[in-house]
Amino acid sequence: MGFLKNKSCRQQITxxxxxxxxxxxxxxxxxxxxxxxxxxxxxxxxxQAPGLLGSKEEMALQFQEYFKAHYRLMTxxxxxxxxxxxxxxxxxxxGVDVQISSKGALPGVLYGYGFNVTRCEGYMECVSACARxxxxxxxxxxxxxxxxxxxxGQMAPNAGNGKFxxxxxxxxxxxxxxxxxxxxxxxxxxxxxxxxxxxxxDGIVVVDYDWCIGCRYCMAACPYxxxxxxxxxPVVPANEITRKQHYLGNRQRRRGQMEKCTFCxxxxxxxxxxxxxxxxxxGARIFGNLLDPNSEIRFVLENKKVFRWKEELGTDPKxxxxxx
Amino acid sequence: MKTPKQKKxxxxxxxxxxxxxxxxxxxxxxxxxxxxxxxxKSPFDNGSVAxxxxxxxxxxxxxxxxxxxSFRVETRKDKMTRFQCSQCHNKQPVAVANxxxxxxxxxxxxxxxxxxxxxxxTCHAKDNRDVLVTEKGINVDMDHSYQLCGQCHFRQKKDWxxxxxxxxxxxxxxxxxxxxxxSCHDPHAPRFEKRWPKTYSRxxxx
Numbered sequence: 269m270g271f272l273k274n275k276s277c278r279q280q281i282t283x284x285x286x287x288x289x290x291x292x293x294x295x296x297x298x299x300x301x302x303x304x305x306x307x308x309x310x311x312x313x314x315x316q317a318p319g320l321l322g323s324k325e326e327m328a329l330q331f332q333e334y335f336k337a338h339y340r341l342m343t344x345x346x347x348x349x350x351x352x353x354x355x356x357x358x359x360x361x362x363g364v365d366v367q368i369s370s371k372g373a374l375p376g377v378l379y380g381y382g383f384n385v386t387r388c389e390g391y392m393e394c395v396s397a398c399a400r401x402x403x404x405x406x407x408x409x410x411x412x413x414x415x416x417x418x419x420x421g422q423m424a425p426n427a428g429n430g431k432f433x434x435x436x437x438x439x440x441x442x443x444x445x446x447x448x449x450x451x452x453x454x455x456x457x458x459x460x461x462x463x464x465x466x467x468x469x470d471g472i473v474v475v476d477y478d479w480c481i482g483c484r485y486c487m488a489a490c491p492y493x494x495x496x497x498x499x500x501x502p503v504v505p506a507n508e509i510t511r512k513q514h515y516l517g518n519r520q521r522r523r524g525q526m527e528k529c530t531f532c533x534x535x536x537x538x539x540x541x542x543x544x545x546x547x548x549x550x551g552a553r554i555f556g557n558l559l560d561p562n563s564e565i566r567f568v569l570e571n572k573k574v575f576r577w578k579e580e581l582g583t584d585p586k587x588x589x590x591x592x
Numbered sequence: 593m594k595t596p597k598q599k600k601x602x603x604x605x606x607x608x609x610x611x612x613x614x615x616x617x618x619x620x621x622x623x624x625x626x627x628x629x630x631x632x633k634s635p636f637d638n639g640s641v642a643x644x645x646x647x648x649x650x651x652x653x654x655x656x657x658x659x660x661x662s663f664r665v666e667t668r669k670d671k672m673t674r675f676q677c678s679q680c681h682n683k684q685p686v687a688v689a690n691x692x693x694x695x696x697x698x699x700x701x702x703x704x705x706x707x708x709x710x711x712x713x714t715c716h717a718k719d720n721r722d723v724l725v726t727e728k729g730i731n732v733d734m735d736h737s738y739q740l741c742g743q744c745h746f747r748q749k750k751d752w753x754x755x756x757x758x759x760x761x762x763x764x765x766x767x768x769x770x771x772x773x774x775s776c777h778d779p780h781a782p783r784f785e786k787r788w789p790k791t792y793s794r795x796x797x798x
Contacts, residue, residue, distance in 0.1 A: 376636055378628065384756070392789035399791075414793050433792045437784075452625045539644040539765030550784060551759035551776065558629050560636035562660030563764075564755025569629065572756050584624040592751070 326360045329353045339476040339515060340466065351515065358520060362506050368513045371537045373470035379531050379586065380471075381545075382554035382568040383445055386592040389550050390415055390436035390443035397547030401510055401532060402518040405502035412496065412529040413447045413544060424577060426493075445553075447544075448473065448494035448529035449577065449585030456486035456495065465526070471558075471586055472531050474516040482524035491578050492585070495528045510534075531555070558586065635660065644766030651761075651769050652735050658753050663768035666761065666775050668734045675734070677721035702781040715740055715779070741773045 322330075336342070336350050347370045358366045395413045404410040416428030418441060425446040437443065450473050457465055457473065464479035465486055487495045501523040513519040514534035521527050532542035536555075540546070545553040556563035565588075568574065572590040579585070623630070638644075638660075650671075651664040669675050680686050680694070688694050704710040717725035724732040724740045732740045742749030751757035758776070761769045773779070 374641060378625075378632075380625075382756075387757075389784055390789060391787070392791050392793075395793070396790045409794055411791075411794060415789075430793050433789065435786045436789055437786065452628075536764065539641040539763050541760065541762060541764050545759070546762055548759065549776070551757065551771070553759075554755065556755075556764050557636050558625070559632035560638075560660075561633060562635050562658070564760065566629070567659060567754035568756045571751075571754060586625055590756070592747075592757070 323360065326357065329357050329360075333357070333478065336478065338463065338479050347515070354515075354519065362509065362520075364506050364509050364511065366509070366511050366513050366519070368515055368519055369534060369537075370515050373468050373472075374537060376557075376559055378471045378558040379450070379536060380556060380558035380565045380569075381450070381531070381587045382565050382572075382574070383587065383589050384550075384552040384554065384592065385442055385444055385589050387550045387552035388415070388443040388445060389552075390417060390432070391549055393547045393549055394445065394544035394553065397543040398529070398532075400508065401535070401543035402530075403502070403504045403510055403513075403520065404496075404527075405498060405500070406505070406508075407500055407503040410496050410498075410502075410527075412494075413445055414493070416444045416446065418442050418444050423575075444589065446492060446494075446577070447587070448490075449492045449583070449587040450529075450531065452584040452586060453582060455489040455491065455581075455583060459485040459489035461485065468516070468533075470537075472516075472533055472536075473528070474530050474533065475526055475528060476516070477519070477521050477525045477527065480525045482526065484526065486526060491581055491583065495526055498523050498525050498527065638765050638767070641765035644763050647767045647769050648761070654770075655736050655739065656753055658755065658768070660768065663770060665735070665738070665770055666772045668737060668772055668774050672734070675722075681721035699780050702783070703779070735772070737779070738773050741779075 333350065333353055337346060339347070342350070351368045351370055354368055355366055358364055392415055395411050395415065398404070398412050399406075399410070402412065404412070414425070414430050416425040416430045417432040417436075417438065418425075418428040420440065420442070422428055425444045428444060450471055452467070452471065454465075454467060454473050457467060460466075461483060462479050462481055464477075464481070465473065465475045467473050482497070484495075484497055487497060498521055502521055504520075510518055512534055514530075514537070517530045517533040532540070532544075536542060541555050542553075545555040554564050554568050556565035558565060558569075560566065568590055569588065572592070574588040574590040576585050576588055647664050650667045652667050654663050654665045657663075674680075674694075680688070701710060701712075704714075713725075715724050717723050717731060720731065722734070724734065724737060726732060726740055726743055738749060738752065748757050752770070752773075755770075758771050758773075761771060763769070777784075
Protein backbone atom coordinates (compact mmCIF):
# COMPACT_ATOMS: atom_id res chain seq x y z
CA MET A 269 0.00 0.00 0.00
CA GLY A 270 2.81 2.32 -0.76
CA PHE A 271 0.56 4.41 -2.97
CA LEU A 272 -1.33 5.69 -0.01
CA LYS A 273 -0.21 9.08 0.96
CA ASN A 274 -3.46 10.36 2.35
CA LYS A 275 -3.94 9.67 6.03
CA SER A 276 -7.70 9.09 5.78
CA CYS A 277 -7.25 6.31 3.25
CA ARG A 278 -4.83 4.47 5.47
CA GLN A 279 -7.19 4.94 8.39
CA GLN A 280 -10.02 3.36 6.39
CA ILE A 281 -8.02 0.25 5.59
CA THR A 282 -6.83 -0.29 9.15
CA UNK A 283 -10.47 0.05 10.21
CA UNK A 284 -11.43 -2.67 7.79
CA UNK A 285 -8.76 -4.98 9.17
CA UNK A 286 -9.73 -4.33 12.73
CA UNK A 287 -13.36 -5.22 12.12
CA UNK A 288 -12.29 -8.45 10.43
CA UNK A 289 -11.02 -9.92 13.63
CA UNK A 290 -14.33 -11.10 15.03
CA UNK A 291 -15.99 -12.10 11.77
CA UNK A 292 -16.38 -15.48 10.10
CA UNK A 293 -14.62 -16.67 6.99
CA UNK A 294 -17.32 -15.46 4.62
CA UNK A 295 -17.42 -12.05 6.18
CA UNK A 296 -13.62 -11.97 6.16
CA UNK A 297 -13.56 -12.63 2.43
CA UNK A 298 -16.11 -9.88 1.89
CA UNK A 299 -14.05 -7.45 3.89
CA UNK A 300 -10.94 -8.52 1.99
CA UNK A 301 -12.68 -7.75 -1.27
CA UNK A 302 -13.71 -4.37 0.06
CA UNK A 303 -10.20 -3.63 1.24
CA UNK A 304 -8.88 -4.63 -2.16
CA UNK A 305 -11.44 -2.38 -3.75
CA UNK A 306 -10.36 0.55 -1.68
CA UNK A 307 -6.77 -0.28 -2.50
CA UNK A 308 -7.47 -0.49 -6.20
CA UNK A 309 -9.43 2.72 -6.27
CA UNK A 310 -6.57 4.29 -4.42
CA UNK A 311 -4.35 3.10 -7.24
CA UNK A 312 -6.64 4.62 -9.84
CA UNK A 313 -7.44 7.84 -8.13
CA UNK A 314 -4.30 8.13 -6.10
CA UNK A 315 -6.30 9.55 -3.22
CA GLN A 316 -6.71 12.80 -5.08
CA ALA A 317 -9.39 15.29 -6.00
CA PRO A 318 -12.47 14.14 -7.99
CA GLY A 319 -11.56 12.84 -11.42
CA LEU A 320 -13.66 11.70 -14.35
CA LEU A 321 -15.36 8.94 -12.41
CA GLY A 322 -16.21 11.01 -9.37
CA SER A 323 -14.27 11.33 -6.16
CA LYS A 324 -12.31 8.51 -4.63
CA GLU A 325 -14.81 8.26 -1.80
CA GLU A 326 -17.69 7.97 -4.25
CA MET A 327 -15.98 5.17 -6.13
CA ALA A 328 -15.19 3.30 -2.94
CA LEU A 329 -18.78 3.60 -1.76
CA GLN A 330 -20.13 2.42 -5.09
CA PHE A 331 -17.77 -0.53 -5.05
CA GLN A 332 -18.88 -1.52 -1.57
CA GLU A 333 -22.51 -1.16 -2.65
CA TYR A 334 -21.78 -3.64 -5.39
CA PHE A 335 -20.98 -6.39 -2.89
CA LYS A 336 -23.89 -6.04 -0.51
CA ALA A 337 -26.41 -8.80 0.15
CA HIS A 338 -30.08 -9.01 -0.74
CA TYR A 339 -32.10 -6.76 1.55
CA ARG A 340 -33.91 -9.70 3.13
CA LEU A 341 -30.63 -11.45 3.98
CA MET A 342 -28.94 -8.42 5.49
CA THR A 343 -28.48 -8.13 9.23
CA UNK A 344 -29.55 -4.93 10.97
CA UNK A 345 -25.92 -3.83 11.00
CA UNK A 346 -25.50 -4.38 7.27
CA UNK A 347 -28.74 -2.51 6.57
CA UNK A 348 -27.54 0.46 8.57
CA UNK A 349 -24.21 0.36 6.76
CA UNK A 350 -25.78 0.37 3.29
CA UNK A 351 -28.13 3.16 4.28
CA UNK A 352 -25.22 5.28 5.45
CA UNK A 353 -23.47 4.60 2.16
CA UNK A 354 -26.57 5.44 0.10
CA UNK A 355 -27.21 8.64 2.00
CA UNK A 356 -23.59 9.67 1.52
CA UNK A 357 -23.77 8.82 -2.18
CA UNK A 358 -26.91 10.93 -2.58
CA UNK A 359 -25.05 13.80 -0.95
CA UNK A 360 -22.01 13.35 -3.18
CA UNK A 361 -23.90 12.84 -6.43
CA UNK A 362 -26.96 15.05 -6.08
CA GLY A 363 -26.00 17.32 -3.23
CA VAL A 364 -29.14 16.51 -1.24
CA ASP A 365 -29.47 15.28 2.32
CA VAL A 366 -31.83 12.33 2.23
CA GLN A 367 -33.01 10.17 5.11
CA ILE A 368 -33.40 6.56 4.07
CA SER A 369 -35.48 4.41 6.38
CA SER A 370 -35.32 0.65 6.78
CA LYS A 371 -38.42 0.46 8.92
CA GLY A 372 -39.99 -2.98 8.86
CA ALA A 373 -43.62 -3.98 8.57
CA LEU A 374 -45.92 -3.00 11.43
CA PRO A 375 -47.29 -6.03 13.28
CA GLY A 376 -50.93 -6.90 12.66
CA VAL A 377 -51.16 -4.87 9.48
CA LEU A 378 -52.10 -5.94 5.97
CA TYR A 379 -52.57 -3.05 3.60
CA GLY A 380 -55.54 -2.88 1.27
CA TYR A 381 -56.81 -0.33 -1.19
CA GLY A 382 -60.25 0.64 -2.40
CA PHE A 383 -60.93 2.64 -5.55
CA ASN A 384 -64.34 4.26 -5.89
CA VAL A 385 -65.21 4.14 -9.59
CA THR A 386 -68.24 6.37 -9.07
CA ARG A 387 -66.34 9.13 -7.32
CA CYS A 388 -63.21 9.37 -9.47
CA GLU A 389 -63.52 12.38 -11.79
CA GLY A 390 -60.24 12.02 -13.67
CA TYR A 391 -58.50 15.07 -12.23
CA MET A 392 -55.19 13.12 -12.15
CA GLU A 393 -54.04 14.74 -8.92
CA CYS A 394 -53.00 11.29 -7.70
CA VAL A 395 -50.72 10.69 -10.68
CA SER A 396 -48.93 13.95 -10.13
CA ALA A 397 -48.59 13.50 -6.35
CA CYS A 398 -47.27 9.98 -6.85
CA ALA A 399 -44.57 11.09 -9.28
CA ARG A 400 -43.49 13.79 -6.89
CA UNK A 401 -43.49 11.61 -3.78
CA UNK A 402 -41.73 8.64 -5.32
CA UNK A 403 -39.02 10.60 -7.18
CA UNK A 404 -40.16 9.25 -10.54
CA UNK A 405 -38.14 10.03 -13.64
CA UNK A 406 -39.18 13.38 -15.07
CA UNK A 407 -37.38 12.84 -18.36
CA UNK A 408 -39.47 9.88 -19.53
CA UNK A 409 -42.46 11.08 -17.46
CA UNK A 410 -42.76 7.78 -15.58
CA UNK A 411 -46.05 7.28 -13.75
CA UNK A 412 -47.16 4.44 -11.50
CA UNK A 413 -50.84 5.30 -11.76
CA UNK A 414 -52.91 5.48 -14.88
CA UNK A 415 -56.42 6.86 -15.10
CA UNK A 416 -58.74 5.69 -17.85
CA UNK A 417 -61.79 7.41 -19.26
CA UNK A 418 -64.45 4.76 -19.57
CA UNK A 419 -67.67 4.44 -21.53
CA UNK A 420 -70.69 3.10 -19.63
CA GLY A 421 -70.65 -0.69 -19.53
CA GLN A 422 -66.91 -1.12 -19.69
CA MET A 423 -65.53 -3.00 -16.72
CA ALA A 424 -61.75 -3.25 -17.15
CA PRO A 425 -59.36 -0.31 -17.43
CA ASN A 426 -57.70 -1.72 -20.55
CA ALA A 427 -60.95 -1.17 -22.44
CA GLY A 428 -60.95 2.54 -21.61
CA ASN A 429 -59.12 5.53 -22.99
CA GLY A 430 -55.86 6.12 -21.16
CA LYS A 431 -54.77 9.04 -23.29
CA PHE A 432 -57.56 11.47 -22.52
CA UNK A 433 -56.71 15.11 -22.01
CA UNK A 434 -59.86 17.15 -21.91
CA UNK A 435 -61.93 18.95 -19.33
CA UNK A 436 -63.09 16.39 -16.82
CA UNK A 437 -65.46 14.92 -15.83
CA UNK A 438 -67.13 14.36 -19.20
CA UNK A 439 -70.87 13.70 -18.86
CA UNK A 440 -71.77 10.06 -19.29
CA UNK A 441 -68.25 8.77 -18.77
CA UNK A 442 -66.59 7.42 -15.68
CA UNK A 443 -62.97 7.13 -14.61
CA UNK A 444 -60.98 4.19 -13.42
CA UNK A 445 -57.45 4.02 -12.09
CA UNK A 446 -54.91 1.26 -12.54
CA UNK A 447 -51.75 0.69 -10.58
CA UNK A 448 -49.96 -2.15 -8.82
CA UNK A 449 -52.58 -4.38 -7.20
CA UNK A 450 -50.18 -5.80 -4.60
CA UNK A 451 -51.37 -9.32 -5.29
CA UNK A 452 -51.11 -11.86 -2.53
CA UNK A 453 -50.26 -14.44 -5.16
CA UNK A 454 -48.23 -12.17 -7.37
CA UNK A 455 -47.09 -13.42 -10.79
CA UNK A 456 -44.25 -10.91 -10.85
CA UNK A 457 -42.67 -12.50 -7.78
CA UNK A 458 -42.77 -15.90 -9.44
CA UNK A 459 -41.26 -14.54 -12.63
CA UNK A 460 -38.29 -12.82 -11.01
CA UNK A 461 -35.13 -14.88 -11.59
CA UNK A 462 -33.09 -13.13 -8.88
CA UNK A 463 -35.80 -12.94 -6.20
CA UNK A 464 -35.29 -9.20 -6.22
CA UNK A 465 -39.03 -8.67 -5.91
CA UNK A 466 -40.91 -10.16 -3.00
CA UNK A 467 -43.87 -9.71 -0.70
CA UNK A 468 -43.31 -7.96 2.60
CA UNK A 469 -45.17 -9.22 5.71
CA ASP A 470 -47.64 -6.33 5.46
CA GLY A 471 -48.61 -7.43 1.96
CA ILE A 472 -46.68 -4.85 -0.03
CA VAL A 473 -44.88 -6.20 -3.08
CA VAL A 474 -41.49 -4.49 -3.20
CA VAL A 475 -38.32 -4.55 -5.28
CA ASP A 476 -34.78 -4.62 -3.94
CA TYR A 477 -33.58 -2.33 -6.70
CA ASP A 478 -29.96 -3.35 -6.32
CA TRP A 479 -30.76 -7.00 -6.94
CA CYS A 480 -32.80 -6.26 -10.03
CA ILE A 481 -30.98 -7.24 -13.19
CA GLY A 482 -33.46 -5.48 -15.46
CA CYS A 483 -34.69 -8.55 -17.32
CA ARG A 484 -38.28 -7.22 -17.25
CA TYR A 485 -39.80 -10.69 -16.80
CA CYS A 486 -41.96 -9.23 -14.04
CA MET A 487 -43.22 -6.56 -16.40
CA ALA A 488 -44.30 -9.25 -18.83
CA ALA A 489 -45.83 -11.34 -16.06
CA CYS A 490 -47.88 -8.57 -14.47
CA PRO A 491 -51.48 -8.65 -15.75
CA TYR A 492 -52.15 -5.15 -14.37
CA UNK A 493 -49.38 -3.24 -16.15
CA UNK A 494 -48.15 -2.25 -12.72
CA UNK A 495 -44.41 -2.20 -13.33
CA UNK A 496 -42.16 0.42 -14.81
CA UNK A 497 -38.67 0.12 -16.25
CA UNK A 498 -35.95 2.73 -16.13
CA UNK A 499 -34.85 3.02 -19.72
CA UNK A 500 -32.63 5.95 -18.87
CA UNK A 501 -30.91 7.25 -15.78
CA PRO A 502 -33.81 8.81 -13.84
CA VAL A 503 -33.74 12.60 -13.81
CA VAL A 504 -35.22 14.39 -10.80
CA PRO A 505 -34.38 18.05 -10.13
CA ALA A 506 -32.50 18.27 -6.82
CA ASN A 507 -35.02 20.67 -5.28
CA GLU A 508 -37.90 18.30 -6.09
CA ILE A 509 -36.40 15.17 -4.53
CA THR A 510 -38.48 13.80 -1.67
CA ARG A 511 -35.97 13.61 1.16
CA LYS A 512 -37.82 11.16 3.35
CA GLN A 513 -37.09 7.87 1.65
CA HIS A 514 -37.27 4.15 2.26
CA TYR A 515 -34.83 1.50 1.10
CA LEU A 516 -37.64 -0.42 -0.56
CA GLY A 517 -39.56 2.66 -1.60
CA ASN A 518 -38.74 5.96 -3.21
CA ARG A 519 -34.95 5.98 -2.93
CA GLN A 520 -32.97 6.78 -6.05
CA ARG A 521 -33.24 4.11 -8.75
CA ARG A 522 -30.75 3.65 -11.55
CA ARG A 523 -30.95 2.94 -15.23
CA GLY A 524 -31.90 -0.65 -15.98
CA GLN A 525 -33.87 -1.27 -12.80
CA MET A 526 -37.55 -2.07 -12.42
CA GLU A 527 -39.68 -0.03 -10.11
CA LYS A 528 -43.28 -0.03 -9.02
CA CYS A 529 -45.88 1.33 -6.66
CA THR A 530 -45.04 0.38 -3.06
CA PHE A 531 -48.18 1.87 -1.46
CA CYS A 532 -45.67 4.61 -0.54
CA UNK A 533 -43.92 2.32 1.97
CA UNK A 534 -41.99 5.29 3.36
CA UNK A 535 -45.29 6.91 4.34
CA UNK A 536 -47.59 4.03 5.18
CA UNK A 537 -45.24 2.40 7.66
CA UNK A 538 -45.23 5.69 9.54
CA UNK A 539 -49.02 5.61 9.61
CA UNK A 540 -49.54 8.11 6.80
CA UNK A 541 -51.79 7.62 3.80
CA UNK A 542 -50.12 6.97 0.44
CA UNK A 543 -49.53 10.13 -1.59
CA UNK A 544 -52.28 9.25 -4.09
CA UNK A 545 -54.91 8.76 -1.40
CA UNK A 546 -53.91 11.99 0.30
CA UNK A 547 -53.93 13.97 -2.94
CA UNK A 548 -57.27 12.69 -4.24
CA UNK A 549 -59.67 15.66 -4.26
CA UNK A 550 -62.80 13.52 -4.47
CA GLY A 551 -62.12 10.88 -1.82
CA ALA A 552 -62.23 8.08 -4.36
CA ARG A 553 -59.21 6.37 -2.84
CA ILE A 554 -59.62 4.41 0.38
CA PHE A 555 -56.59 2.97 2.12
CA GLY A 556 -56.30 1.03 5.34
CA ASN A 557 -55.54 -2.05 7.34
CA LEU A 558 -57.37 -5.14 6.12
CA LEU A 559 -56.83 -6.93 9.44
CA ASP A 560 -58.64 -4.22 11.39
CA PRO A 561 -62.42 -4.86 11.35
CA ASN A 562 -63.00 -1.17 12.13
CA SER A 563 -60.97 0.24 9.24
CA GLU A 564 -62.44 2.11 6.30
CA ILE A 565 -61.30 -0.47 3.79
CA ARG A 566 -63.08 -3.21 5.73
CA PHE A 567 -66.25 -1.11 5.77
CA VAL A 568 -66.00 -0.80 2.01
CA LEU A 569 -65.49 -4.53 1.54
CA GLU A 570 -68.43 -5.36 3.78
CA ASN A 571 -70.92 -2.68 2.69
CA LYS A 572 -70.21 -1.74 -0.92
CA LYS A 573 -70.34 -3.55 -4.23
CA VAL A 574 -66.71 -4.43 -4.76
CA PHE A 575 -64.85 -6.25 -7.50
CA ARG A 576 -61.28 -6.95 -8.37
CA TRP A 577 -59.74 -6.62 -11.79
CA LYS A 578 -58.92 -9.95 -13.48
CA GLU A 579 -59.84 -11.87 -10.35
CA GLU A 580 -60.16 -15.04 -12.43
CA LEU A 581 -56.38 -15.18 -12.82
CA GLY A 582 -56.01 -16.18 -9.18
CA THR A 583 -53.56 -13.39 -8.43
CA ASP A 584 -55.56 -12.42 -5.33
CA PRO A 585 -55.10 -8.63 -5.53
CA LYS A 586 -55.45 -6.38 -2.51
CA UNK A 587 -56.87 -3.59 -4.68
CA UNK A 588 -60.64 -3.42 -4.89
CA UNK A 589 -62.79 -1.31 -7.16
CA UNK A 590 -66.18 -0.36 -5.82
CA UNK A 591 -69.24 1.60 -6.84
CA UNK A 592 -71.51 3.76 -4.75
CA MET B 593 -53.11 -60.78 -1.70
CA LYS B 594 -53.81 -58.58 1.31
CA THR B 595 -55.26 -59.99 4.46
CA PRO B 596 -58.36 -58.33 5.97
CA LYS B 597 -56.20 -57.08 8.86
CA GLN B 598 -53.83 -55.29 6.48
CA LYS B 599 -56.82 -53.80 4.68
CA LYS B 600 -58.18 -52.54 7.97
CA UNK B 601 -54.88 -50.87 8.86
CA UNK B 602 -54.71 -49.34 5.41
CA UNK B 603 -58.18 -47.91 5.81
CA UNK B 604 -57.31 -46.39 9.19
CA UNK B 605 -54.16 -44.79 7.76
CA UNK B 606 -56.06 -43.33 4.80
CA UNK B 607 -58.82 -42.00 7.04
CA UNK B 608 -56.28 -40.48 9.43
CA UNK B 609 -54.49 -38.78 6.55
CA UNK B 610 -57.79 -37.40 5.26
CA UNK B 611 -58.65 -35.93 8.66
CA UNK B 612 -55.22 -34.33 8.97
CA UNK B 613 -55.37 -32.91 5.45
CA UNK B 614 -58.85 -31.51 5.96
CA UNK B 615 -57.76 -29.83 9.18
CA UNK B 616 -54.65 -28.43 7.56
CA UNK B 617 -56.71 -27.15 4.67
CA UNK B 618 -59.13 -25.38 6.96
CA UNK B 619 -56.50 -23.70 9.10
CA UNK B 620 -53.98 -22.80 6.42
CA UNK B 621 -54.52 -19.54 4.57
CA UNK B 622 -55.60 -21.28 1.43
CA UNK B 623 -58.58 -19.03 0.94
CA UNK B 624 -56.24 -16.20 0.05
CA UNK B 625 -56.81 -12.63 1.17
CA UNK B 626 -60.55 -13.13 1.56
CA UNK B 627 -59.96 -15.87 4.15
CA UNK B 628 -57.27 -13.84 5.91
CA UNK B 629 -59.69 -10.94 6.22
CA UNK B 630 -62.46 -13.19 7.51
CA UNK B 631 -60.13 -14.61 10.16
CA UNK B 632 -59.04 -11.15 11.34
CA LYS B 633 -61.60 -10.22 13.97
CA SER B 634 -59.65 -8.35 16.64
CA PRO B 635 -59.40 -4.58 16.13
CA PHE B 636 -56.03 -3.03 15.42
CA ASP B 637 -54.71 -0.77 18.15
CA ASN B 638 -54.40 2.46 16.21
CA GLY B 639 -52.49 4.06 19.05
CA SER B 640 -49.70 1.50 18.59
CA VAL B 641 -48.22 3.37 15.63
CA ALA B 642 -45.87 5.68 17.52
CA UNK B 643 -45.04 7.95 14.59
CA UNK B 644 -48.59 9.30 14.32
CA UNK B 645 -48.96 12.75 15.89
CA UNK B 646 -52.02 13.67 17.98
CA UNK B 647 -55.09 14.89 16.09
CA UNK B 648 -54.81 18.45 14.71
CA UNK B 649 -56.31 21.25 16.76
CA UNK B 650 -58.77 22.30 14.07
CA UNK B 651 -60.85 19.17 14.58
CA UNK B 652 -63.83 18.42 16.74
CA UNK B 653 -65.29 15.21 18.10
CA UNK B 654 -68.11 14.05 15.83
CA UNK B 655 -71.62 13.70 17.23
CA UNK B 656 -71.96 10.29 15.59
CA UNK B 657 -69.95 7.13 16.10
CA UNK B 658 -68.46 4.83 13.51
CA UNK B 659 -67.80 1.08 13.77
CA UNK B 660 -64.58 1.77 15.68
CA UNK B 661 -66.03 4.22 18.21
CA SER B 662 -65.76 7.99 18.21
CA PHE B 663 -63.92 9.98 15.56
CA ARG B 664 -63.05 13.58 14.78
CA VAL B 665 -64.05 15.90 11.94
CA GLU B 666 -62.40 19.00 10.56
CA THR B 667 -63.87 22.21 11.89
CA ARG B 668 -65.56 24.73 9.63
CA LYS B 669 -66.24 27.83 11.71
CA ASP B 670 -62.57 28.87 11.93
CA LYS B 671 -62.21 28.58 8.15
CA MET B 672 -65.17 30.76 7.25
CA THR B 673 -63.92 34.25 6.49
CA ARG B 674 -66.83 36.20 7.97
CA PHE B 675 -67.88 34.09 10.92
CA GLN B 676 -69.59 35.04 13.29
CA CYS B 677 -72.55 35.80 11.08
CA SER B 678 -74.32 37.64 13.90
CA GLN B 679 -71.79 40.46 13.59
CA CYS B 680 -74.01 41.81 10.83
CA HIS B 681 -77.10 39.65 11.15
CA ASN B 682 -78.43 41.07 14.38
CA LYS B 683 -81.38 43.21 15.32
CA GLN B 684 -79.47 46.46 14.90
CA PRO B 685 -79.49 48.26 11.56
CA VAL B 686 -76.06 48.19 9.89
CA ALA B 687 -74.51 50.70 7.59
CA VAL B 688 -72.05 48.93 5.31
CA ALA B 689 -69.82 50.76 2.89
CA ASN B 690 -69.28 47.98 0.39
CA UNK B 691 -72.62 46.29 0.84
CA UNK B 692 -72.69 44.54 -2.53
CA UNK B 693 -69.69 42.41 -1.72
CA UNK B 694 -70.48 41.75 1.91
CA UNK B 695 -74.14 40.93 1.35
CA UNK B 696 -73.40 37.55 -0.27
CA UNK B 697 -73.95 38.80 -3.82
CA UNK B 698 -71.20 36.40 -4.90
CA UNK B 699 -73.11 33.28 -3.91
CA UNK B 700 -74.97 31.42 -6.64
CA UNK B 701 -77.02 28.58 -5.32
CA UNK B 702 -76.72 25.44 -7.49
CA UNK B 703 -78.11 22.90 -5.09
CA UNK B 704 -81.23 20.78 -5.34
CA UNK B 705 -83.41 19.74 -8.24
CA UNK B 706 -84.45 22.15 -10.99
CA UNK B 707 -88.12 21.97 -10.03
CA UNK B 708 -87.53 22.19 -6.29
CA UNK B 709 -84.52 24.36 -5.71
CA UNK B 710 -83.19 25.08 -2.25
CA UNK B 711 -83.31 28.52 -0.71
CA UNK B 712 -81.09 30.19 1.92
CA UNK B 713 -83.44 29.29 4.74
CA THR B 714 -83.66 25.65 3.78
CA CYS B 715 -80.41 25.25 5.71
CA HIS B 716 -79.70 28.55 7.49
CA ALA B 717 -81.71 29.43 10.60
CA LYS B 718 -83.80 32.57 10.19
CA ASP B 719 -83.56 33.75 13.76
CA ASN B 720 -79.94 32.82 14.49
CA ARG B 721 -77.58 33.10 11.53
CA ASP B 722 -74.66 31.49 13.38
CA VAL B 723 -76.26 28.07 13.12
CA LEU B 724 -77.96 25.85 10.59
CA VAL B 725 -81.39 24.35 11.03
CA THR B 726 -82.83 20.99 10.03
CA GLU B 727 -86.25 20.38 8.54
CA LYS B 728 -87.44 19.42 11.99
CA GLY B 729 -86.30 22.76 13.37
CA ILE B 730 -83.28 21.51 15.29
CA ASN B 731 -80.31 23.88 15.31
CA VAL B 732 -77.07 22.41 13.97
CA ASP B 733 -73.62 23.83 14.64
CA MET B 734 -71.61 24.75 11.52
CA ASP B 735 -68.89 22.30 12.59
CA HIS B 736 -71.41 19.47 12.53
CA SER B 737 -73.00 20.28 9.18
CA TYR B 738 -73.03 16.56 8.30
CA GLN B 739 -76.13 16.32 10.52
CA LEU B 740 -77.83 18.78 8.18
CA CYS B 741 -76.55 17.37 4.88
CA GLY B 742 -77.45 13.87 6.02
CA GLN B 743 -81.16 14.73 6.00
CA CYS B 744 -81.29 14.33 2.22
CA HIS B 745 -77.94 12.65 1.58
CA PHE B 746 -78.52 9.94 4.17
CA ARG B 747 -76.83 7.30 2.03
CA GLN B 748 -73.70 9.44 1.70
CA LYS B 749 -73.82 10.15 5.41
CA LYS B 750 -73.91 6.45 6.20
CA ASP B 751 -70.96 5.84 3.88
CA TRP B 752 -69.12 8.84 5.29
CA UNK B 753 -69.48 7.57 8.85
CA UNK B 754 -68.24 4.12 7.84
CA UNK B 755 -65.46 5.40 5.60
CA UNK B 756 -66.59 4.72 2.04
CA UNK B 757 -67.41 8.38 1.27
CA UNK B 758 -65.16 11.31 2.00
CA UNK B 759 -61.63 10.88 3.18
CA UNK B 760 -59.36 10.69 6.17
CA UNK B 761 -56.92 13.49 6.76
CA UNK B 762 -53.32 12.41 6.06
CA UNK B 763 -53.08 9.41 8.43
CA UNK B 764 -54.56 5.94 8.16
CA UNK B 765 -53.43 5.10 11.71
CA UNK B 766 -53.97 6.97 14.94
CA UNK B 767 -57.17 8.79 15.88
CA UNK B 768 -59.58 8.80 12.99
CA UNK B 769 -59.83 12.33 11.59
CA UNK B 770 -62.04 12.86 8.54
CA UNK B 771 -62.93 15.76 6.33
CA UNK B 772 -66.22 17.49 6.93
CA UNK B 773 -68.82 17.69 4.15
CA UNK B 774 -68.04 21.33 3.48
CA SER B 775 -64.26 20.73 3.53
CA CYS B 776 -64.59 19.32 0.01
CA HIS B 777 -68.03 20.42 -1.22
CA ASP B 778 -69.10 24.02 -1.53
CA PRO B 779 -72.48 23.77 0.19
CA HIS B 780 -73.97 26.33 -2.22
CA ALA B 781 -72.75 24.41 -5.29
CA PRO B 782 -71.78 20.96 -4.09
CA ARG B 783 -70.99 19.33 -7.42
CA PHE B 784 -67.29 19.39 -8.31
CA GLU B 785 -66.49 21.73 -11.17
CA LYS B 786 -65.25 20.66 -14.55
CA ARG B 787 -61.59 21.43 -15.02
CA TRP B 788 -58.47 20.31 -16.81
CA PRO B 789 -56.61 17.33 -15.35
CA LYS B 790 -53.44 18.05 -13.39
CA THR B 791 -51.32 16.02 -15.81
CA TYR B 792 -51.72 13.56 -18.65
CA SER B 793 -51.05 9.85 -19.04
CA ARG B 794 -48.44 8.26 -21.16
CA UNK B 795 -49.68 5.86 -23.82
CA UNK B 796 -50.80 2.54 -22.36
CA UNK B 797 -48.27 0.34 -24.12
CA UNK B 798 -44.62 1.21 -24.17
